[in-house]
Every structure is written in C-alpha cells, then in structure tokens.
Amino acid sequence: MKLLALDTTSGACSVALYDDGRVSEQFIQAERDHTQRLLPMVDEVLAQAGLDLSDMDALAVSRGPGSFTGLRIAISCVQGLAFAADKPVVPVSSLAALAAGVRRQHPEWREAPVVAALDARMGQVYWGVYSPKAPNCSLLPEAVQNPEDVVHALRESDLPHELYGAGPGWHYPAFESAPVHAVDDAALIHARDIAELAALLWRNGVSLSAEELQPLYLRDEITWQKRQKIRSQ
Known part of the structure; x- marks a missing residue:
C-alpha cells in the first residue's frame, strides 16, 4: 500500500509517503508560504523514494477542523493531484492526527487517551479525545467550544482517569x-x-x-444548525 x-x-507544512x-x-514549521512550499515538497518526497504520483494507491489529507486557510490549501492541492492522477482520497481528522503524533513523540502516553485541542480563535478551541485502540474516532464528539466548557465536559464524562493533552489550543488559562x-x-500535526x-x-x-x-468546519456546522433552527421557528 x-x-x-x-x-x-x-x-506547519508537511508531506509524507506511506510505503507498505x-x-x-x-516537515517545515512555517506560518506562511504554504502554497509555494507544498508541491515542491511533494516532488521531493516522491523523488527520494523513486516513485511517481501514479504509483500511489490513494492520497490522504487532513479534513479538519482547523485553520480555514490552512485546510483549503492542503485540500485544494490534494484535489488537484487526485484529479490529475485519477486517485481516491482518504480524509483524516486533524485532531486525530494531532493525538496520534503526540503519542508517537511521548511513548509513555501510548496507552492513554489524548485530548487534542487546536486554537479556533475567538476564545474557543476545536477538540476531541482519541484512544490508541480506535485512533480515528473521538471518544467524545469533536466540537468547537470555550475552554471552560471543555473542562466541564471532561470532568463530567466517563473517560479513563489517565488523560493527556496535546496541541496549541491548550494555552488558554482555563485549561x-x-x-x-x-x-x-x-x-503540531504531521503528515506522517x-x-x-x-x-x-484505507484497509x-x-x-x-x-x-x-x-473540509470539516465545526464552527460552520454549528452556525448552519442555528440558521436552520431559526428558519423552522
């Protein structure tokens, strides 16, 4: 595969090749110039492996949640590549990828659920909880909330007592x-x-x-739900 x-x-901007x-x-930690960096990085990763885009079974990308601009850049690039090579796409939760990466970097956390949080601005975070047994599925629904509400949800949940936190969303004092x-x-999220x-x-x-x-925009979904509720009244 x-x-x-x-x-x-x-x-950050990253490209990874999974080969069996x-x-x-x-991987480059850079806030800007993602559009200029991404395709050259794709070319370099494939060239180092002696492979071509046509050799891929599929392309993978973060579906969100996350920065609107960041998500659009990667998704647009993947769509263009997938169209050109006639390949399917596998979308992955950005929060699940963040949790998987921190478990990789902290072996002592490997058996525990990780609460992944990305800054959603306006005093809110995107968050979810991921276990090693089902790394693609959040133990609580992925959401965008105030940090205080996240803390309350964690305290009221029946999650295991051993939890760890990951991601730039954890900078809020309420946490x-x-x-x-x-x-x-x-x-940070890594393409690997x-x-x-x-x-x-894929399997x-x-x-x-x-x-x-x-892309998955949790804030957009909540806004849409509110609009639908108002229209139905």
Whole structure:
C-alpha cells in the first residue's frame, strides 16, 4: 500500500509517503508560504523514494477542523493531484492526527487517551479525545467550544482517569484546571501521522473521490444548525 499525505493545518507544512508500513516525511514549521512550499515538497518526497504520483494507491489529507486557510490549501492541492492522477482520497481528522503524533513523540502516553485541542480563535478551541485502540474516532464528539466548557465536559464524562493533552489550543488559562496528567502544547500535526491513520482507514474501505472531498468546519456546522433552527421557528 502506498499513500501520499499532505497537511497545512496547524502552523506547519508537511508531506509524507506511506510505503507498505515505511514512512518518510518532509516537515517545515512555517506560518506562511504554504502554497509555494507544498508541491515542491511533494516532488521531493516522491523523488527520494523513486516513485511517481501514479504509483500511489490513494492520497490522504487532513479534513479538519482547523485553520480555514490552512485546510483549503492542503485540500485544494490534494484535489488537484487526485484529479490529475485519477486517485481516491482518504480524509483524516486533524485532531486525530494531532493525538496520534503526540503519542508517537511521548511513548509513555501510548496507552492513554489524548485530548487534542487546536486554537479556533475567538476564545474557543476545536477538540476531541482519541484512544490508541480506535485512533480515528473521538471518544467524545469533536466540537468547537470555550475552554471552560471543555473542562466541564471532561470532568463530567466517563473517560479513563489517565488523560493527556496535546496541541496549541491548550494555552488558554482555563485549561489549568483540566483533569489531565500532562500537556504538550507545542505539538503540531504531521503528515506522517495522517498517513498512518489513513492507512488504517484505507484497509477498512474508507475513501472518497476528489469531487467528494470537503473540509470539516465545526464552527460552520454549528452556525448552519442555528440558521436552520431559526428558519423552522
């Protein structure tokens, strides 16, 4: 199985190649110039492996949630590549990828659920909780909320007592009272973790056509639900 994964979600730009369990990655921590960096990184990753886009079984990308601009850049690039090569796409949760990456970087956290949080601005975070047994599925519904509401949800949940936190969303002071053992707020999303998660999804038959690929904007979904409620009244 060969998958090419791209990400520009959380202040970094990365491309990874999954080749029958072996993963290689180009990763740059840069807030800007993602559009100029991404395709050259794709070319370099493929060239180093002696492979072409046509050799891929599928492409993988973060579907969100995350920065609107960052998501659009990676998704647009993947759609263009998938169209050109006539390949399917495997969308992966950006929060799941963040949690998988921090478990990779902290072996002592491998058996515990990770609460992944990305800054959604306006005093809110995108968040979800991911266990190693089902790394693509949040134990609580992915949401965008105020940090205080996240802390309340964690305290009221029946999640295991051993929890860890990951991601730049954890900088809010309200999280100081969160029921977690430790936090890595410097953790970023890596395409290598998207590739690993996409490989699991691909084996389970999960894929989309390039036309079907859409970013997941949790805030947009909530706004749409409110509008629908108002219209029905």
